[in-house]
Amino acid sequence: MKPSLHEIIRARRRALGLSQAETARRSGIQQRQVSTFERGGDVTLSTLLKLAQALDVELMSIPREDTSKVESLLKTKRELALSAAPPSLLDRYQVKEDEEQANG
């Protein structure tokens, strides 16, 4: 079935190769809130917005009639992110190396 917001966010964080702790540090919220939210718990909008910013995503309101169009626009990337191996160190190192290249 369709992944919910917290699953998407978790996938995004992992795709960026960030731990909850690092994400918390960057967004100025508690690591606990990251965990809470990613497991489907409730957080305030302000907390979620900080988290989103740290993950370089924007929270958008999409009319239901347009969601499928938007979905398909993001489909490929999203599938990749969702299938992104959980918290593997290997993955993270790879990302870091990629960043090195990009920055170097």
Place this chain on the structure above:
Amino acid sequence: MKPSLHEIIRARRRALGLSQAETARRSGIQQRQVSTFERGGDVTLSTLLKLAQALDVELMSIPREDTSKVESLLKTKRELALSAAPPSLLDRYQVKEDEEQANG
């Protein structure tokens, strides 16, 4: 500048011809929360999700690099909604009439 989430939501509500009270009733939250949120106040994610459902919109996480593409996909409609005359009764009646046609 770019309208923020609460402004988009307010525009959406108005475009649907709903009052805060009616929106509150449909979403099961308090009219006060609708007002609070629409003026930029903080609410919990669960509250926002109920509101979104009542307004028939979905909250999506969009990678920043893709936001412009999504924006342009929704652009025309959104501009219409944002310019939608505030809480005019006339507007609401028009919407209702349209619905009549659609349902009748």
Place this chain on the structure above:
DNA sequence: TCTTTATTTACCTTTTAATACATTTAATGA
């Protein structure tokens, strides 16, 4: 297995959102 790092959970305190009214303040139109 041992080690390290990530994630979840615990405890306690403080802050704040949510609820349930009611009421004021504004718009809008007759």
Place this chain on the structure above:
DNA sequence: TCATTAAATGTATTAAAAGGTAAATAAAGA
């Protein structure tokens, strides 16, 4: 202006999120 509906605010109470710190559990790799 008057009547009506919408939106913002008041107060008091309750529920829950956030903050701070730490510890337990789990996951992954050497």
